[in-house]
Amino acid sequence: MASAELRLIRRRIRSVQSTMKITRAMELIAASRIAKASVRVESAKPYIAKLQDVIRNIGAVSGLAHPLLEVRERQSVAVVVVSSDRGLAGGYNSNVIRMAERALLDHRHQGRTFKLYVVGKKAQSYFRYRQYHLDGTFLAVTDTPTYGNARAIANTILNDYAEGQVDAVEVFTTRYMSALTQTPQRLQALPIEPPEDLDPAKVVSYSFEPSPERILDRLLPQYLEATVFGLLLEASASEHAARRRAMKAATENAEELTRVLTREANQARQAEITTEISEIVGGAEALSAG
Numbered sequence: 001m002a003s004a005e006l007r008l009i010r011r012r013i014r015s016v017q018s019t020m021k022i023t024r025a026m027e028l029i030a031a032s033r034i035a036k037a038s039v040r041v042e043s044a045k046p047y048i049a050k051l052q053d054v055i056r057n058i059g060a061v062s063g064l065a066h067p068l069l070e071v072r073e074r075q076s077v078a079v080v081v082v083s084s085d086r087g088l089a090g091g092y093n094s095n096v097i098r099m100a101e102r103a104l105l106d107h108r109h110q111g112r113t114f115k116l117y118v119v120g121k122k123a124q125s126y127f128r129y130r131q132y133h134l135d136g137t138f139l140a141v142t143d144t145p146t147y148g149n150a151r152a153i154a155n156t157i158l159n160d161y162a163e164g165q166v167d168a169v170e171v172f173t174t175r176y177m178s179a180l181t182q183t184p185q186r187l188q189a190l191p192i193e194p195p196e197d198l199d200p201a202k203v204v205s206y207s208f209e210p211s212p213e214r215i216l217d218r219l220l221p222q223y224l225e226a227t228v229f230g231l232l233l234e235a236s237a238s239e240h241a242a243r244r245r246a247m248k249a250a251t252e253n254a255e256e257l258t259r260v261l262t263r264e265a266n267q268a269r270q271a272e273i274t275t276e277i278s279e280i281v282g283g284a285e286a287l288s289a290g
Contacts, residue, residue, distance in 0.1 A: 006268040013261045020254035026088065027247035030240045034179055037237035041176055044230050051223045055216070066213075068158075068192050068220045072167040076113045078135075078157050079104060080189070081127075082173035082231065083120035084142050084239045090249075092174065092242035093122040096184040100172040103186065104132070115166060117156065119232075142236050150229035158221060161190045173231045174238040180245075182238035189227065192220060 081100040083093045100123075107114050117136040118124045124137050136156055141149045157169045169190035174182050 003272060006265060006272060009261055009265040009268060013258060013265065016254050016258050016261065020251055020258070023247045023250040023254060027244055027251060030244035030247060033240040034237060034244060037233065037240050038176070038179070041230070041233045041237050044226070044233055048223075048226045048230055051219065051226060055219060055223065066216050066220055067162070068190060068224070071191055074112060074167045076115070076166045077107055078115045078117065078160050078166040078169040078190075079107075080117045080153065080157065080169065080171045081119065081123045082142065082171065082235045083118065083123035083126075084235075085121045085140060086143075086243075087122065088246060089239055089243040090246035092182070092239055093120075093126075096172050096174050097123055097126050099184050099186060101127075101130075103170065103172070115160060117153070119153065119235075142232065142239055145229065145232035145236055147225070147229050150232055151225050153232075154221070154225040154228045157189060158224060166190075171228075171231060173235045176234040176237040176241070179241045182241055187231070189224065192224065 079100060081097060083097060087093070104114060104116070115135040116127060116132055117138070118127060118134055119138045120142050121139055124134065124139070127134060138149065138153055157166075160166045161169060168188065171187045171189050173185060173187070175185045176182055
């Protein structure tokens, strides 16, 4: 009985150690990707900030009037949920998906219709399983997002908004604060919120060719694309950071479980040795008595 128990424990130890090798490798991979992803996040910020400055200065001249800035009565809303294609990332996906679902239920309760777009397989599986109609799906994006991915998403929601199919576009994603902190957030992508009023003393004088309105027609879609790209980059960095923490915790749990099982194996081995000694002593006494 002791031998069978010992074999079972040793088999479990080997299984746990094999799993631990996988989780440690995934932790190291995620750690290496965090650095690259965070650099991409910081690199994208100056471009978006410069676009905001240009829009502010054009608005100071033209009054900043444009259809993409027009606030409409919300009767239909497009909802974009950014998740990951792979799991094993702790609560990264569940947090943002649940926030988005609460918003969908709130829109439904207020009598609004909505169009649902998902980024990543996890959001696709979740909402499809719950019988939500998906108006668009973008896969293989969040691991290493490109500007082309952001342009495809931005063009889709921009067409819906321009054609009057929706009155607003909300994006549910995860904001990357640091390698230890990522928070789910809800952002309004359309209508674009006008930048804050600029101090007249800081207004830059431009010579416009063509008109400010034509330039604004080109800038605002580019600003939307850049904003979506920035959100995808932050979501990617958040995913890698969450996966690293989850795999680190899994590795530590596997190490602790290995120690516990090793202790149980030693106890089983000691019990086995004690039983063998008792059998030998009993056999010797029986021979002596005979």
